Amino acid sequence: MRAMFPRLPARSLSPWLLTLITILCGGGIIQDQLQRWQENDQWHLEAIAQHQLTDLNRQLDDIVSILTALDQEIQANPEIGQTRLNTLAPTYLALAPAVSNLQLAPDAIVKAIYPLGNNRRAIGHNLLLDDKRQQDVLNAINIQQTVLSGPYKTLQSNYSFFLRKPVFLPGSKGKRFWGFVTAMVEMDRFAQETGLTALRSAGMTLALTHSLNASTLYGDQLGPNQDTLTLPLNPLAPWNLQLAREHQNFSFPILLSYGTLLLLSLSFFYINRHIFSHPSHLGEKLAKTQAKMNTLEQTDLRSGLFNRRSFLKQLHMRYQLFHAQNGLSALIVIRFSQLKQLQLTLSSDDNLQLMQQISSQLRTLSRKTDLLGQLDQDTFGLAIDNFSCMNDVWIAANKLAGAMTKAYPVNGGEVTLQCRFGISLVIKDGLEADVLLSRALIALESDQGLNSNISFFNQSMEYKLLERRELEKQLKSALAKDQFFLVYQPQVCPGSGVIIGFEALLRWRRSQSEIEAPARFIQLAENLDLIQEIGAEVIKQACRAQCAFTNVLGRNVQMSVNLSAKQLKEPSLYHTIKDNILNVGTPPSCFTFEITETTFIESQEQASQTLERLRSFGVRISIDDFGTGYSSLHQLKRLPVDELKIDRSFIEGVLTDQVDTGIAKTIIALANHLQLKVIAEGIETNSQHHFVTGYPDVICQGFFYHRPMEMDQAVATLKRQKQQMSPRQQAQQRL
Structure with a gap:
């Protein structure tokens, strides 16, 4: 018997005991993990629901x-x-798409709607006479609060709901009912803007239901074999948000876990004797490795x-319990100008050296209680606390700016970096970190801190950003929609009033009732690199006109x-002008291209080459707004004008x-001496007209003679002029 079952030494039992302990502990861990999976699954569903609920509200x-x-607005203007609604509504609708x-x-009684369009029949x-809406209307008047009604099937869309606010004006006998302001919200668009549509597309089952009768207003019918979560919406809306998904089956991962545990236990059986007989630093190495991984991740x-x-x-x-902080807190975002472009020219070692110098300088200047981080390739964040007022925050940022704007030694040389600061103040409890960062970035990118390179966030910046983004969005699609067009302002001989030419002026028809002048969008078009396409379209239309x-x-x-x-810097400008002029078959000398002195200074080398080629082709070059830029005889001598x-x-x-x-007379005399043509723009009064008639060679342009006009009106004006001229005058004009 002893031969069959020899007695094992106590040391030989250790692998078995440790393997058994491993299996028991591993089984417990697997069961605990199963419970965690289930809890995490439910938590994830609740997190999605809460986030969606926040977006809806x-x-x-x-x-x-x-x-x-x-x-x-009605209180001020009943x-x-x-x-007036046409003026106000576009800004409001941009805030709630x-x-x-x-x-x-x-x-x-509905008297005004924006946009009018197909809504005119309303x-x-x-x-008060609408059976569907009468009860909600009377209820709104009685409680004197905004009421949500619907959704209803409407003429304009499938289903829409309405937010209707009763308006009361002060009167001699108390409040007087003025009427209603109403917002009509399409259900499908509301679902898209709040993310409900995206959730459904991602496979989530959801529904908006009525809290009183449990009817489904939007979404899917929820099944019995689903994990369902129901949350009430805004008190204004008697709705519930329901989210659901299929019960998760964890059988496969559980079986896989137990199989893995078994393999690990068997492997552990063979290696544990070495762990006991040869103590090692395996645990210590694992801890160091984990700490290093955490550091790399953070x-x-x-x-x-x-x-x-x-x-x-x-x-x-840091800020989820802001009331525990003492004094004023702020988030400062620091961006180094031209750092991204500089990094493209440096080696990886030089880049690393530069970034370490910047971070070391920031650490030196910040306090132990401050929070410091790198947000982007050229952007850093600094959270500071315990300031008594906003001016103290500005002083701290100004000191930081002075210390960070310095020369940094790199690869045997030096690079000087400038930086800008955007600051968001923590003004209430529980502000989300991403909201603070977003506000600081908005302040950083605004133009209100250009004088001091330090800008504090305010609400108007956010509105301007929204307005700018909407303008960018519309501008990008304006070319495809043919919304750009030209108007033409005549240039006349002041003595006879005869039109001898036109200046083509760009306009943007954003809507049927809204036309924008170039000052509103040209700079933005240049920033978005759309100016080349817009400029080519202007040249084409002007040649045809x-x-x-x-x-x-x-x-x-x-x-x-x-x-x-930017057009002058584009190598293709010459060919664009040449091809369009050749296409219409008009002599190039009939076209004058105007540049400002500032435009020439910004791109002298490229501009000189392009202007010389154009002049050689035969077109004329004009200096616009002469006398307001970098006017000098030296520049005038260099310019091919x-x-x-x-x-x-x-x-x-x-x-x-x-x-x-004196300046006007000097410019005219100078031009005559240099044999240059002169145009006086902005003639708006009879006295100004009388002044320029004393110079018969000067061509005039201004509201006194003609306002800018569209193509059809310009053609009609030329026809009237031709009819009023005698055959002899017409022959002289042709000569």
Whole structure:
């Protein structure tokens, strides 16, 4: 018997005991992990629901804010109508894209709607006589609060709901009912803007249900074999948000875990005797490795500071209980100008050296209680506390700016970096970290801190950013929609009033009732790299218009077109101009291209080459707004020009300001001496006209003669001029 079952030494039992312990502990861990999976699954569902609920309520709150703003407008102007609504509504609708239209209903009768369009048939609709809406309308008047009704099947869309706010004006006998301001919200657009559509597309089962009768307003029918979560919406809306998904089956991962545990236990059986007989530092090495992995995950490898994700996490923990902090707190975002471009020219070692110097300088300047991190390739974040007022924060940022704006030694040389600061103040409890960072970045990118390179966030910056983004969005699609067009302002001989040419002026038709001048969008078009396409379209339209004007008069008509600095830097500009002129078959000398002195200075080398080629081709070059930029005889000598255009600022003061009169006369005399053509722009009064008639060679342009006009109106004006001229005058004009 002993031969069959020899007695094992106690040391030989250790592998078996440890393997058994491993299996028992591993089984417990697996069961615990199963429970964690189930809890995490439920937590994830709740997190999605809470986040979605926040988006829904925020959207409803934004719509209520719009109605409140309209209420305040009515308090100031009870006679508000369609015209005023057309002015206000675009800004409001940009804040709440889910709203399809806004309505004004004085005495509960719809009188104004924006946008009007297909909604015109709703004008005159009496809400008190509408059986579907009567109860909600009367309820809103009785409780004197905003009421949500619907959704209803509407003429404009499938289903929409309405937020209706009663407006009361102060009267001699108390409040007087004025009427309603109403926001109509399409259900499908509301679902898309709040993320419900995206959740459904991602496979989530969800529904908006009525809290009273449990009817489904939007979404899916929830099944019995699903984990379901129900949350109430905004008190304004008697709705519930329901989210559900199929019960998760963890059988496969559990079986896989037990199989893995078995393999690990068997492997452990063979190696544990070596662990006992030869003690090692395996545990210590594992701990160091884990600590190193955590460090790599939380820090930026270049600077050694918290990376963006870890910085936001730390910032959230820092300010989620703001009331525990003493004094004023702020988030400062620091961006180094030109750092990204500089890094492209440096080696990886030089880049690392530079980033370490910057981070070391930031650590030296910050306090132990401050939170420091690297947010981007050229952007850093610094959270500071315990300041008594906003001015102290500015002083701290100003000191930081002075210390960071310095020369950094790199690769045997030095690089000087400039930086800008965007600051968001912590002004209430529980602010989200990403909101603080977003506000600081908005302040950083705003133009309100250009003078001191330090900018504090304020609400108007956010509105301007939203407005700018909407303008960018519309501008990008304007070319495809053919919304850009030209108007033409005649250039005349002041003595006879005969039109001898036109200046082509760009306009943007954003809507049927809204036309933008270039000052509103040209700079943005240049920033978005759209100016080349827009400029090519301007040149094409101007060439076609010149050909049409020439055909009307039977003689060549001059056409002036403005060029920007970015266009002059584009190598293809010469071919664009040449090809369009050759396509219409008009002599190149009939075209004048205007540049400002500033435009030439910004791109001298490229501009000189392009202008010389254009002039060799035969077109004329004009200096626009002459006398307001870098005017000098040296520059005038270098520029290949044929024409000077006197700026309107000098023309305005020719009769009241001796300096302006002297400048205007000097420019005319200088141009005559250099055999350059002169155009005086901005002639708006009879006195100004009388002044320029004393110089018969000067061509005039301004409202006194003609306002800018569209193509058809310009053709009609030329036809009238031709009819009023005698055959002899027409022959002289052709000559």
